[in-house]
Amino acid sequence: MSYPPSGRDDDRSPQPSRRRFLQGLVAGGAVAGLGCWPRPGWALKSPGMPTVLAGTEFDLSISETPVDITGRVRPAVTVNGSLPAPLLRWREGTTVNLRVTNALPPGSIHGHETSIHWHGILLPANMDGVPGLSFAGIHRGETYHYRFTVRQAGTYWYHSHSAFQEQAGLYGPLVIDPIAPEPFSYDRDYVVMLTDWTDLDPTVLFARLKKMSDYDNTYKRTVGDFVRDARRYGLAATIEDRKMWGEMRMTPTDLSDVNANTYTYLMNGTTALFRSGEKVRLRFINGSSMTHFDVRIPGLKMTVVAADGQYVHPVTIDEFRIATAEVIDVIVAPGGQDAFTIFAQDMGRTGYVSGTLAVREGLRAPVPAVDPRPILTMTDMAMGAMGHGAHAMGAMSPQATGAMAGMHAGHDAGMQGMQGMQGMQGMQGMQGMQGMQAHPASESGNPLVDMQAMEPRPRLDKPGIGLRGNGRKVLTYGMLRSAFEDPDGRDPDREIELHLTGHMEKFAWGFDGRKFSDVEPLRFNYGERLRIVLVNDTMMSHPIHLHGMWSDLEDEQGNFHVRKHTIDMPPGTRRSYRVRADALGSWAYHCHLLYHMEAGMMRQVRVEERTS
Ligand SMILES: [Cu+2]
Numbered sequence: 100m101s102y103p104p105s106g107r108d109d110d111r112s113p114q115p116s117r118r119r120f121l122q123g124l125v126a127g128g129a130v131a132g133l134g135c136w137p138r139p140g141w142a143l144k145s146p147g148m149p150t151v152l153a154g155t156e157f158d159l160s161i162s163e164t165p166v167d168i169t170g171r172v173r174p175a176v177t178v179n180g181s182l183p184a185p186l187l188r189w190r191e192g193t194t195v196n197l198r199v200t201n202a203l204p205p206g207s208i209h210g211h212e213t214s215i216h217w218h219g220i221l222l223p224a225n226m227d228g229v230p231g232l233s234f235a236g237i238h239r240g241e242t243y244h245y246r247f248t249v250r251q252a253g254t255y256w257y258h259s260h261s262a263f264q265e266q267a268g269l270y271g272p273l274v275i276d277p278i279a280p281e282p283f284s285y286d287r288d289y290v291v292m293l294t295d296w297t298d299l300d301p302t303v304l305f306a307r308l309k310k311m312s313d314y315d316n317t318y319k320r321t322v323g324d325f326v327r328d329a330r331r332y333g334l335a336a337t338i339e340d341r342k343m344w345g346e347m348r349m350t351p352t353d354l355s356d357v358n359a360n361t362y363t364y365l366m367n368g369t370t371a372l373f374r375s376g377e378k379v380r381l382r383f384i385n386g387s388s389m390t391h392f393d394v395r396i397p398g399l400k401m402t403v404v405a406a407d408g409q410y411v412h413p414v415t416i417d418e419f420r421i422a423t424a425e426v427i428d429v430i431v432a433p434g435g436q437d438a439f440t441i442f443a444q445d446m447g448r449t450g451y452v453s454g455t456l457a458v459r460e461g462l463r464a465p466v467p468a469v470d471p472r473p474i475l476t477m478t479d480m481a482m483g484a485m486g487h488g489a490h491a492m493g494a495m496s497p498q499a500t501g502a503m504a505g506m507h508a509g510h511d512a513g514m515q516g517m518q519g520m521q522g523m524q525g526m527q528g529m530q531g532m533q534g535m536q537a538h539p540a541s542e543s544g545n546p547l548v549d550m551q552a553m554e555p556r557p558r559l560d561k562p563g564i565g566l567r568g569n570g571r572k573v574l575t576y577g578m579l580r581s582a583f584e585d586p587d588g589r590d591p592d593r594e595i596e597l598h599l600t601g602h603m604e605k606f607a608w609g610f611d612g613r614k615f616s617d618v619e620p621l622r623f624n625y626g627e628r629l630r631i632v633l634v635n636d637t638m639m640s641h642p643i644h645l646h647g648m649w650s651d652l653e654d655e656q657g658n659f660h661v662r663k664h665t666i667d668m669p670p671g672t673r674r675s676y677r678v679r680a681d682a683l684g685s686w687a688y689h690c691h692l693l694y695h696m697e698a699g700m701m702r703q704v705r706v707e708e709r710t711s
Contacts, residue, residue, distance in 0.1 A: 147510060150181050150308035153188035155195050161213045161259075161269065162202040163236075168296050169363055175268035176209050183292055183367050183386065184257070184271025191252040191278045195243040201237040208300050209264050212236040215245070216260040216646070217273065218424060219408055219664035222247040224684025227646055229260045232685045232703060236261060244375030245455065252277030254382040254426045256292070263301030263388075266693055270294060272367075275408075282582060283413065285430050287375035291454065293394075293421070293443050294349065295362040295387040305694055309358055312606040315449075317362040324579075348360035354475060354564065355453035356606070356639070356694065357389045359450025366443060366452045370460055373433050379456065380404075381441075382428050385421045386410040388693035389600065391446035391640060391667075393420050394427075396439050396456065397467055401429040403574060405665040419574035420446065420563045422642035428575075431456070438462035446565060446640070448472045473565030475638065475670075493544050535633060536673065539598055545612040549602040551636045555673035557655050563640075563669055576652060576661065585651060585659035587679045591630035595621065599668060599690070599700065601637040606698055608637075608690065614699030621688065623680035623706045630657075632675040636666045641695060642667045646686040651677040665691055680706045 100372050164177040180182035189195055201213045212235050216228040226247045230236030236244045252275045259269035262593070272290045297304060308313055329337040342643060364387075381401075385392060395401075395418040402415045405428035413430075421427055433439055437458045444451035448469050455463055464535055542548045560577035561567070601608040609615070623629060633643060643650075644665045652660045654677055689701035 106360055121400055123676075126578070143301055149175075150179065151188060151243040152185045153467065155189070157187065157195065158200070159184075159215070160200045161215075163204055163207050163209065164268075166268070167296055168365070169300050172207060173298050174266045176213075177205070177219045178271060179269055180413070182268040183294065184269060186241050186255070186272045186274065186290060189249050189273070189275045191249050191275055194246065194248045197244050199245060200242040201239050201457040203239055205239070208302070210262040211239045211269050212261050214243075214259055214261045215257050216270075217245075217255065217257050219255045220247075221647065221682065222271075223249050224647065224682065224686060227684075227686065229646065244597075249275055251275060251408065253410075253691075254384065255288070255408050256384045256386055256424075256426065258386065260687070262305045263305065263693060263697070265386075266295075266297065266301040266304075268296075271637050272384055272386075273383070274382065278695070283430060284378065285380040287373060287379045288382070289371045289379065290367065290384065291371075291380045291441065292306050292367040292384045292615060293390075293392050293452065294365045294367075294384050295357075295390045297357075297361050297363070297367050299361065301693075303390075304357065304361065305697060306681060308606045308694055309698075312356060315356065315358045321664045343489065346428055352446040354473070354640075355389060355391065355445065356692075357445050358445060361446075362390065362450070363452055364392075364443065364445065364452035364455045368459055370455045371441075372460070373456060374456060375434050375458065376432075377504075378432050380428060380430050381424070383419075383421055384426050384541070385423050387423050389423065391420055391422050391642075392443040392565075393470075394419060394443045394445060395419075395571065396431060396441050396577070397464070398436060399430055399431050399433055399439050399456075404428050404430055404675040405695050406579050406661060407665060409662045411661060412582055414574070414578045415572075415674060416493040416574045416578070417571035418566065418569075420566060420667075422640065422665065422691070423693075424644055424665040425663075425667065426641050436464070438464040440464040440466050442467055444469050446563070448565065470565065470569065475564060497530045501542045534557050538634075538636070539596075539611045542598060542600060542612040542636070545600075546607065547602050547607040547609060547614070548612040548636065549604070549650035550638070551598075552634060552671055552673070555608060555634050555671050557674050558669065558672050558676070559654060559660070566644055576667075577654075579652075581661045583662075585670055585677070586602075586649075586662070587651070587677065589628040590657075592627050594630040596632040596634065597702075598634045598636045599641050599643070601695075601700070603638070606694075608698040608700035608703055610700065615689075615698065615701040615703075616646070618704035619642075620685070620705040623678070623704060627679055627685055629678050629679045629680060630676055631674055632673065633666070633668055634673045635670055638670045639692075639695075640667055640669045641690040641692065641700065643689070644676065644691045645688045647682040647684070647704075647706075648680065648686070651679075653677060682706055685709070 159178050161172045164180050165172045166175040199215050199468055212229045214230050224233045226245050227233040255273040257273050258265045272292055307309050400415050401415045404413050407426050433456055439456040441454040451468050451469055535554055538551050560575050562573035562575055566573045598608045599611045642665045649662050650666050651662050683706050686704045688704045689696045
């Protein structure tokens with residue numbers, strides 16, 4: 100079985116030659132059977148099992164390996180020659196030693212320095228693997244010895260934190276076996292890692308985003324759409340709607356910066372096997388650089404049992420959205436048919452990748468069509484209370500184009516409640532207005548901020564854009580409940596509010612309108628419990644990841660919901676979570692969309708002993 104390319108219509112069947120090549124290279128790219136661990140029911144070895152390294156001693160060599168994913172040979176960044184990197188299997192309570200050697204060739208387009216970050220793992224700061232923050236990076240020819248005690252269990256992953264190496268293949272699954280028995284049972288265990296591949300040199304892709312941020316957004320709305328909308332909503336409203344989108348320089352279907360026009364989506368395999376009557380655990384990891392995936396297995400219910408490695412109260416669903424860097428463990432009980440399709444389409448509906456769950460190799464189930472393209476409405480971006488379509492135009496304040504143009508348009512279109520806004524100097528001083536979001540002064544008149552959310556909500560119970568009303572039960576954050584009480588229990592001592600900001604056209608991203616390079620670290624006091632409030636002032640979803648500490652997501656009333664390492668922030672949301680600052684040192688805090696991080700949506704968090 101091959102490493103399947105994504106389902107653009109034109110490349111549904113991989114060429115045999117490519118297949119063979121990848122098979123040899125990837126040591127089998129199939130859905131990763133965790134077969135080397137002794138478990139009953141694993142007598143059937145999954146075809147194309149990837150490299151599995153288990154134990155406490157690991158030698159990992161990072162180098163460049165030519166791969167052929169699309170028909171062209173490109174240099175990938177690999178670990179021990181493997182793409183994805185080998186599955187590492189640890190055991191909770193053991194001390195692991197990982198000797199990571201930089202064997203990148205001189206002149207590599209992927210740089211001369213490397214690193215591995217263990218995503219979601221609690222460890223000392225100098226083991227976290229972020230060059231410039233927690234250590235100096237691993238230079239060519241050097242070996243860095245990571246050594247730490249494993250204090251948790253579950254499904255995680257690891258990836259490079261240097262340059263764009265993560266985009267070029269340096270990512271791998273991490274499975275940690277628990278000391279205590281798990282609260283659920285299963286007969287088989289597979290890792291399903293979803294990633295996005297491009298033949299482009301990632302630095303070239305980044306430069307292209309800087310120059311033409313909408314390069315991949317080919318689905319501009321058509322004249323036909325306009326006529327249809329005018330018939331449906333009236334001409335005036337439709338013109339207003341288009342005018343507004345024009346002012347915001349973005350088309351309504353623009354959900355992600357990079358999509359299947361550039362990417363080939365990969366699933367680390369094609370076939371996971373089962374016997375009728377068995378329960379199968381699937382550990383989904385989104386190891387992509389820029390892609391939110393919507394995952395389902397037509398004909399099968401999935402029971403979610405863990406999120407970001409941590410147990411949750413089981414919840415049975417038909418479909419889930421998984422943001423970049425997130426992890427979702429599900430258990431399925433396939434039966435009634437011999438084959439099922441594991442289907443993962445991108446959020447913008449530009450492509451998909453699929454695999455098969457079957458009783459024997461070679462079987463296939465039908466692959467569904469990609470869902471219709473969702474249209475992003477203004478409501479999706481900010482104001483639940485303001486209705487939809489043209490009515491919600493005031494939802495975002497078009498900062499950069501000056502003052503309140505959007506407000507006026509919205510007012511003219513019949514936005515009650517916005518009247519008091521006219522003539523105001525900006526968004527500051529809004530705190531008194533009910534439900535209105537205040538914004539940091541640093542956003543005001545900032546050329547790197549092109550809009551602001553006016554009435555963002557947590558939206559924990561809302562399926563994401565493109566998943567509403569599709570007839571399937573879709574997982575939401577609101578359904579995720581940790582299987583344990585708030586592990587800290589204290590009320591937060593203080594609150595830090597941060598706004599996710601950007602300028603689409605400039606492809607500038609940051610917190611509070613500031614880039615990583617321009618700001619001081621965020622300071623946490625060692626031992627404190629604090630609340631982080633995030634407000635998304637952009638039209639993109641940003642999966643925000645704090646290194647070294649958990650992010651305990653809460654609801655609007657401050658009730659603990661679910662412990663995560665990555666919190667996705669769709670447009671128009673305001674979400675809060677608690678952090679226990681129990682890890683001294685410097686930590687990265689960033690959007691996990693690789694090019695957003697590189698463009699500045701990153702902060703350093705410094706946890707320090709209080710000096711006074
Ligand atoms: Cu982002």
